[in-house]
Amino acid sequence: MNGKSGESLSTVEVEGIYFDGRSSRDRAARLTVQGDQVTVQTSADGVSGGTEARWPLARVSIDPPLPGVRRVLKFPDRTRFETEDDAAIRAIERRARRTRPLSDRMLGGVRQLEGSWGLTFAALGLMGAFVWGFIAFGLPAIARGAAAATPSRVLTTFDRETVDLLDKPPYLGPSKLSAARQAELQRGFRQVVGWAGGAYSYRLLLRDGEPEDDGNGSFGGFSLGANAFALPGGTVVMTDQLVALARSDRELLGVLAHESGHVTHRHGLAGVYQALGLTLLTTVVTGDLVSAGTFAAAAPAALLQRGYSRAAETQADEVAGAFMLEKYRTTRPLRDILARLENKDAKADESSVQSGNRIEDLLQSHPGTANRIEHLRALEQAAK
Structure with missing residues (x-):
């Protein structure tokens, strides 16, 4: 001017x-x-x-x-x-x-x-706190809400597409258990899901968690080992290696009851939503089956590698604990199989697991096996 x-x-x-x-x-x-x-x-x-x-x-x-x-x-x-x-x-x-x-x-x-550096850094700190809070609390809450609202037909598509993918290399191979043994385990599973209830298409898939390379590059290179996991629609996968690790079917039914808890509370679906982000929530919740199939293609890594939160594992353990107490009046079989899974030792039992220090426990995003065993023991004591 x-x-x-x-x-x-x-x-x-x-x-x-x-x-x-x-x-x-x-x-x-x-x-x-x-x-x-x-x-x-x-x-x-x-x-x-x-x-x-x-x-x-x-x-x-x-x-x-x-x-x-x-x-x-x-x-x-x-x-x-x-x-x-x-x-x-x-x-x-x-x-x-x-x-x-x-x-x-x-x-x-x-x-x-x-012009104020102090205020600038304070604003950055507030923004960082907001982002952390959204990731730690907001996104899980949104994922849980979306999981609860997902239509059952989408869950069915999700399970089917995910199983189709898992049954291909390098994940799972056909079970090597005898037909009689598989039938026995299926009968036990029906007891569990009859107790768990819920409008889910429950089925138990028995698979080899350590498929060998057949020379044609059709398996091998990926070891799931002794494991069991649930898909959102009610499909539960249990490996031959977990069956071999168990000392009794009571232990296996405890594991299956735990997985039924993940199904009825939709933990797996919420975990996958959270792992893969918000961009897929809308398409899946609205019932877009094509998107659900695409979504399922990315799910195995989230299901097998991410694990569950402390709250989800505790909730599923409480479901399994209630089943074990009603059927056997003890949670000991489930506690023992958890110990063997932790130590990868067929001779281990609940006394074989040592508690970590308190700081380590607080920093873990997933509950430690010792904490889970202690919680199951407390459930049994409270029921007496």
């Missing part, structure tokens, strides 16, 4: 750049406000000659100020004038009676905030 831009004078002049609304090329320009008229004069630039345009001040639009951004005046023919001279534009606003009583004070406050 030149020396004539004081509010007591009749003319305001300001230097800036001009855009013609047809291209992104800018041209040096001078804007003059005299009375109620605005004049824009552009300089010749070797491509176009100088031009002059005149508008009534009342028809000129002035964008509100933003810190660090040039002030912008827009004209009725979609051309615009930009300048770094905020003081001159504020004088024009006062001339046009567009003064914003709080705008100058607010702008000054914003600029003060921008």
Whole structure:
């Protein structure tokens, strides 16, 4: 703003750049406000000659100020004038009676905030806390809500697509258990799901968790070992290796009851939603079966590697504990099989598992085996 831009004078002049609304090329320009008229004069630039345009001040639009951004005046023919001279534009606003009583004070406050390193770091800290809180609490809550709202037909598609994938290399091979042994385990599973209830398409799949390479590259290279896991629609997979590790079918039924708890509380689905992020939640919850199939293709890694949260494992253990206490009046078989899974030792029992220190327990995102055994023991004591 030149020396004539004081509010007591009749003319305001300001230097800036001009855009013609047809291209992104800018041209040096001078804007003059005299009375109620605005004049824009552009300089010749070797491509176009100088031009002059005149508008009534009342028809000129002035964008509100933003810190660090040039002030912008827009004209009725979609051309615009930009300048770094905020003081001159504020004088024009006062001339046009567009003064914003709080705008100058607010702008000054914003600029003060921008210049304070302490406030900047504090803001970053608050943002970091918000992001952490969303990941730690918000996303799990959203995932649980989405899992509860997912239609049953989507769960069925999810299970089918996931099993189709798991039954291909390198995950699982056909079970090597005898037909009689498989039938025996299926009868036990029916007892568990009859007790668990819920409108789920329960089925038990027995598979080899350590398939050998057949020479054609059809298996091998991935060892699930002694394990059992539940898919959201009620499909439970149990490996031959887990059957071999158990000393009795009571132990296996305890494991199956635990997996039924994950099904009825939809822990697996919530865990997969959380692992794969929010982008898939909407398509699956709305019942898009094509998306559900695509979603299932990414699920095995989340199911087999992520594990469950402390709350989910504890809840499933409580379901299994209730089953064991009702059927056998003890949780000892489940405690023993958990110990053998922890130690990978067929001779281990619940006394073989040592508790970690308290700090380690607090830092773990998943409950330790010792904590789980202790909780099952407490459930038994409380039932007496």
